[in-house]
Amino acid sequence: MRQAKQGSAEKLLKAAIDLISERGYHAVTTQEIASAADLSEKTLFRHFGSKQRLLETALERFRYAEELQILFNEQLVWELEADLLAICRKYHDIMNHDRKLILIALKDEVHIPGFKERRLQNPHQLLTLLTDYFITMSEKGKIVCSNPAMQAFTFMMAQYGAFMNDLEAGENYPGIGLEQFIQENVKVFARSLTIQKEL
Numbered sequence: 001m002r003q004a005k006q007g008s009a010e011k012l013l014k015a016a017i018d019l020i021s022e023r024g025y026h027a028v029t030t031q032e033i034a035s036a037a038d039l040s041e042k043t044l045f046r047h048f049g050s051k052q053r054l055l056e057t058a059l060e061r062f063r064y065a066e067e068l069q070i071l072f073n074e075q076l077v078w079e080l081e082a083d084l085l086a087i088c089r090k091y092h093d094i095m096n097h098d099r100k101l102i103l104i105a106l107k108d109e110v111h112i113p114g115f116k117e118r119r120l121q122n123p124h125q126l127l128t129l130l131t132d133y134f135i136t137m138s139e140k141g142k143i144v145c146s147n148p149a150m151q152a153f154t155f156m157m158a159q160y161g162a163f164m165n166d167l168e169a170g171e172n173y174p175g176i177g178l179e180q181f182i183q184e185n186v187k188v189f190a191r192s193l194t195i196q197k198e199l
Helices: 002-023 030-036 041-048 051-059 064-074 080-097 099-111 115-139 148-167 178-198
Strands: none
Touching: 002 030, 002 041, 002 051, 002 099, 030 041, 030 051, 041 051, 051 099, 064 080, 064 115, 080 099, 080 115, 080 148, 080 178, 099 148, 115 148, 148 178
16 A cells, blocks of 8 residues: 555656756646656655645655765775865766756755755755865875865866756857866866876
């Protein structure tokens, strides 16, 4: 019985994410969401109570900082280029996996009081992880990092910009692939943090 309830909730969440990411929060009705999930509108209200609560539940699933925390804790090798490539690829994997949630957040967060603040917890956590990484690498003598927080922010924003371009099917800068960007960006950034050390 419990599994059936969870299955119904999952179907409703998936249907809501698909429809709202395409058409926006106001353009989609609870009846359309329920129909897309092959369930009744009554089932939707029994599980979530309202369309807003359904959307809030869907958006709560976007927590990339938790997955990145595992990478920082368990998978870094303390070699700058290798680590930055791993961080970038994990970041883009997560962001692309949750691209529909991100589209919803960008379009519809105005409908959910406090959601913007909750959404910003993820990039703030990533900024902390990257800053701490640069500080540790500097302490190990592997990089020269004069302003770890600003350098972490610069690196993170480059990845976010690349994701946003990719989100729009690369239409803004056609011919520049995501993997090509990642490799070049990491190479340039790593060089900037090690060049002074080499002089």
